[in-house]
Amino acid sequence: MSAILRREFATYFRAPLGYIYLAIFYFFGGQFFSAVLYSMTNSIGTVFSSMFTVLMFTIPLLTMRLMSEDKRLKTDQALLTAPVSLNGIVWGKFLAAFALFGIGIAITILYFLILSSMATPQWNIFLGNLLGIILLGGSLISIGMFISSLTESQMIAAIGGFAAMFFVFMIDSIASIMPVAWLGAIFEQLSFLTRYNDFTSGILDFSNILFFLSVVVVFNFLTVRILERKRWS
Amino acid sequence: MIEIKNLTKRYGNKLAVDDVSFTVNKGEILGFLGPNGAGKSTTMNILTGYLSATEGQAIIDGFDILENPTEAKKKIGYLPEQPPLYVDMTVDEYLDFMYDLKKVRVGASKKTHISEICELVKISHVRKRMIRNLSKGYKQRVGIAQALLGNPEVLILDEPTVGLDPKQIIEIRTLIKSLSESHTVILSSHILPEIQAVCDRVIVISQGRLVADDTETNLSNKLSDDVRYTIRIDGPEKEVLSMLRSIPAMTEVQALGKREKGVYEYIIEAEKGFDIRREVFKRLSSRNWPIMSLKSSELTLEDIFLQLTEGRTDINMMPAAEKEPEEKAEPAAEAEEQEDGGDEE
Numbered sequence: 068m069s070a071i072l073r074r075e076f077a078t079y080f081r082a083p084l085g086y087i088y089l090a091i092f093y094f095f096g097g098q099f100f101s102a103v104l105y106s107m108t109n110s111i112g113t114v115f116s117s118m119f120t121v122l123m124f125t126i127p128l129l130t131m132r133l134m135s136e137d138k139r140l141k142t143d144q145a146l147l148t149a150p151v152s153l154n155g156i157v158w159g160k161f162l163a164a165f166a167l168f169g170i171g172i173a174i175t176i177l178y179f180l181i182l183s184s185m186a187t188p189q190w191n192i193f194l195g196n197l198l199g200i201i202l203l204g205g206s207l208i209s210i211g212m213f214i215s216s217l218t219e220s221q222m223i224a225a226i227g228g229f230a231a232m233f234f235v236f237m238i239d240s241i242a243s244i245m246p247v248a249w250l251g252a253i254f255e256q257l258s259f260l261t262r263y264n265d266f267t268s269g270i271l272d273f274s275n276i277l278f279f280l281s282v283v284v285v286f287n288f289l290t291v292r293i294l295e296r297k298r299w300s
Numbered sequence: 301m302i303e304i305k306n307l308t309k310r311y312g313n314k315l316a317v318d319d320v321s322f323t324v325n326k327g328e329i330l331g332f333l334g335p336n337g338a339g340k341s342t343t344m345n346i347l348t349g350y351l352s353a354t355e356g357q358a359i360i361d362g363f364d365i366l367e368n369p370t371e372a373k374k375k376i377g378y379l380p381e382q383p384p385l386y387v388d389m390t391v392d393e394y395l396d397f398m399y400d401l402k403k404v405r406v407g408a409s410k411k412t413h414i415s416e417i418c419e420l421v422k423i424s425h426v427r428k429r430m431i432r433n434l435s436k437g438y439k440q441r442v443g444i445a446q447a448l449l450g451n452p453e454v455l456i457l458d459e460p461t462v463g464l465d466p467k468q469i470i471e472i473r474t475l476i477k478s479l480s481e482s483h484t485v486i487l488s489s490h491i492l493p494e495i496q497a498v499c500d501r502v503i504v505i506s507q508g509r510l511v512a513d514d515t516e517t518n519l520s521n522k523l524s525d526d527v528r529y530t531i532r533i534d535g536p537e538k539e540v541l542s543m544l545r546s547i548p549a550m551t552e553v554q555a556l557g558k559r560e561k562g563v564y565e566y567i568i569e570a571e572k573g574f575d576i577r578r579e580v581f582k583r584l585s586s587r588n589w590p591i592m593s594l595k596s597s598e599l600t601l602e603d604i605f606l607q608l609t610e611g612r613t614d615i616n617m618m619p620a621a622e623k624e625p626e627e628k629a630e631p632a633a634e635a636e637e638q639e640d641g642g643d644e645e
Contacts, residue, residue: 070400074386081388145384145446148348149401150373298352300311 199266
């Protein structure tokens with residue numbers, strides 16, 4: 068698993084993709100942070116809540132080639148015939164994307180330090196926010212990776228990824244237009260945005276943590292099933 | 301070392317591999333022969349754990365590939381039909397990755413081990429280059445290098461010489477032969493001379509079924525017990541023909557036509573266990589008809605292959621010489637030329 072993790076992570080920087088991702092991420096992060104500075108507040112929460120949209124558009128960049136490229140180049144034959152479990156392959160790739168994502172959000176630590184040099188730092192709120200974005204990023208990565216495992220084409224994986232992200236984004240509006248109350252309630256429970264906003268507004272709810280962790284586990288499991296299915300078909 | 305029992309693979313309604321069983325002993329080089337789409341690659345993919353069999357078992361050194369995949373896979377070095385190369389890496393980076401991926405444990409350090417293998421397949425001078433920029437032949441060698449990492453006991457090579465030039469083909473064949481001292485090798489090919497040159501034992505597979513499993517010599521013996529010769533005689537065709545037919549032990553004489561000025565070619569076949577050559581020589585010399593050439597028309601692997609894979613029964617009537625009547629080349633050269641023609645089937 069660690070060999071796959073290291074290779075995938077290095078691949079981000081072999082092509083410009085990793086740099087592009089970080090540049091986009093830092094650009095928007097910086098913009099949101101400067102808004103915090105201009106409005107003379109010490110509440111870093113607005114940076115994180117604005118990040119939700121940025122994640123929607125950047126995560127598919129990270130995940131689009133994770134599984135599809137191996138299928139296209141037939142390098143999956145090397146992975147699947149090596150003494151590594153399917154779980155090892157999937158989690159190795161997941162963690163590589165997650166590590167790059169981590170480098171992206173690490174910039175918020177810098178923001179926080181700048182802010183705390185000028186105002187009283189709110190450690191617990193910052194850590195809660197950070198945990199929230201880590202969980203959100205992880206779950207979006209596993210969804211994107213699952214979509215990447217369905218196709219051989221990076222482009223289709225990217226477009227599919229954006230569509231899935233858009234769906235996640237729309238869950239709340241879908242919930243509001245549901246004609247049946249209980250159906251709407253189900254969609255509300257699935258809302259990534261509501262749960263994430265709990266974090267950014269300073270609420271640490273254990274069920275939210277569990278929700279995002281479950282999304283990661285479920286979609287990584289589904290990706291493993293996709294690999295497994297290929298064997299049998 | 302390798303045991304395959306009743307292996308069956310179904311893709312929907314299509315039966316890709318149909319109840320195939322065989323075993324490979326330690327140190328053996330097994331040739332896996334069959335036309336394109338016969339199920340060679342599928343069998344190899346099942347053997348290496350890339351695909352799962354619909355039914356049946358594949359056991360590598362006592363480990364079932366489905367029940368004990370990690371242990372079984374550690375024993376195998378696999379070169380698939382298309383080498384699984386990450387083209388955006390350099391050769392060094394790639395081999396380094398594959399070394400870690402395969403959890404190699406050898407006595408030597410990682411660096412020495414990789415250097416040794418690069419030396420062996422002669423890619424030492426391209427180690428710093430991107431795989432993307434290498435020629436097909438070098439890519440193939442990197443693929444072979446990758447399979448050799450960790451000195452696996454079993455090597456499974458799917459058409460290892462495809463895309464190489466003749467010099468490289470000979471080098472790779474020599475390499476494979478030398479590897480067989482310490483490895484068990486399964487080699488697939490649809491190129492018959494390759495199997496002939498390298499393998500101890502041949503398995504012929506056609507439409508997913510095992511149609512032959514034997515040594516190359518045994519195979520040709522089994523299929524042609526008769527003593528058959530192709531002979532060229534300088535003399536009038538009709539008289540020669542009637543003279544040949546008058547030899548008591550002769551069971552069949554067939555005229556093949558004119559080959560050179562005044563020289564005609566015939567196929568003669570005698571009763572089993574009877575060597576017709578001396579008798580033919582005596583009679584011809586008494587009439588002063590010189591023998592221009594006399595060669596045994598034992599079945600070549602090509603003939604065996606066609607006979608087995610197409611179910612042809614008329615093979616005994618179709619010696620190599622008749623396939624290209626205008627061809628005046630020597631039999632050895634003919635076999636080389638048919639290398640390409642044989643692929644088509």
